Amino acid sequence: MSDLDRYLNAATRDNTRRSYRAAIEHFEVSWGGFLPATSDSVARYLVAHAGVLAVNTLKLRLSALAQWHTSQGFPDPTKAPVVRKVLKGIRALHPAQEKQAEPLQLQHLEQVVSYLAGEAELARAEDDRPRWLRAKRDGALILLGFWRGFRSDELCRLQIEHVQAVPGAGITLYLPRSKSDRENLGKTYQAPALLRLCPVQAYSEWLSASALVRGPVFRGIDRWGNLGEEGLHANSVIPLLRQALERAGIAAEQYTSHSLRRGFATWAHRSGWDLKSLMTYVGWKDMKSAMRYVEATPFLGMTLARDPLL
Missing domain, CATH: 1.10.150.130 (Tyrosine recombinase, N-terminal domain)
Structure with missing residues (x-):
């Protein structure tokens, strides 16, 4: 070439x-x-x-x-x-209503993360390394995807060299390119450490478990517990999410990788985030894009609401 x-x-x-x-x-x-x-x-x-x-x-x-x-x-x-x-x-x-992914509600996020944490503990007690690693990886991927509103391809393109996590403080993630970054200028994202359902803690635990120091954050894991060299393919996020939800006892057929993004947008919307703040945080350029992801409920005000998670 x-x-x-x-x-x-x-x-x-x-x-x-x-x-x-x-x-x-x-x-x-x-x-x-x-x-x-x-x-x-x-x-x-x-x-x-x-x-x-x-x-x-x-x-x-x-x-x-x-x-x-x-x-x-x-x-x-x-x-x-x-x-x-x-x-x-x-x-x-041939008018057709646009199909949208079911937003992952906070209670279901808590349910699946709690299940994965229990699964990781059980797998470690049974010396089942592949199962333990998958539980740690899936928990980190789901929490990062939710709290940062990332698309599946963005999650799969995260590189360890571009992530800085400080337990108890926050996490900074850099993406050299993304769908909304038309000029390929790169963009830095941040997320705070939370009292529960914390993406910073989940990410740190996954890196510690996997012993990864560079390259893709999220990778395939074979049946012997070996990690792949390449990052997960974006198309693998949907089955990964659905399988985790089903194991946690949640009907998962309506969920896609966009459910994490829609779930965060819905949570922020109901917690009182104004539309401008939500667009800035997630990275939407126009209001139409933002409203496609937000559940159809009235905006609750123009200030950021305090949430027990933050």
């Missing part, structure tokens, strides 16, 4: 690249379309999948087609009026 290709490749997030590649394959292979495409073929592609694929999925497919054509030097057929009108018609005739 040339230096030019390497920099061009770095300009697009891995998840976006994979999604675009799958979208192009769907257009060409699954549907039988031809590239470069015409506006008429793109419109017929939309019609063929209207009511089958969600509108947001169709918009992603259009973005992928647009990117392919512009990168290859062809006119973008997705900008044609007929394509825009067909998409507008699909949105009108």
Whole structure:
């Protein structure tokens, strides 16, 4: 790969690249379309999948087609009026309520963390190292994901070198890039130590248990208790979370990795955080993004409420 290709490749997030590649394959292979495409073929592609694929999925497919054509030097057929009108018609005739992850409520967070702590103690007593490590890892991942409102890919990209934890004080985490950091400037996040459900303590205990000193914070653990070299894949966070919740006796089918982010936003909202403070803490740039994550309850005021956890 040339230096030019390497920099061009770095300009697009891995998840976006994979999604675009799958979208192009769907257009060409699954549907039988031809590239470069015409506006008429793109419109017929939309019609063929209207009511089958969600509108947001169709918009992603259009973005992928647009990117392919512009990168290859062809006119973008997705900008044609007929394509825009067909998409507008699909949105009108096939309205669908946006599916959102169930927010992880504080009592369920406490339930699953308490269960994992008990599981870790039992595993250590039975000299079951793999089970002990998984319990410690999962507890730290869930608590950090909740209290920092991190996305699954952000959790999986955390590097030990970019984390500073001071037990009893707080934790500082640096991410060189994230979805909301369009300019790739990097961003530093902080979270305080808490009286209970503490992410700082959970993180410190996980590092102590795993004996990790550098590289990805959260990794796979094999059946012998060996840790992988690479970080967890973002897609593994959902089954990890659901399995932990189910073992703790919580029905988990409605939960996704976004449940941690939505759970924190809902907790902060109900605790009296004003919208601006919540947006600043989590990293949302616009109000629409923030409101998608917050449970539909009236704002409780414009000041930060005191909570027994803090």
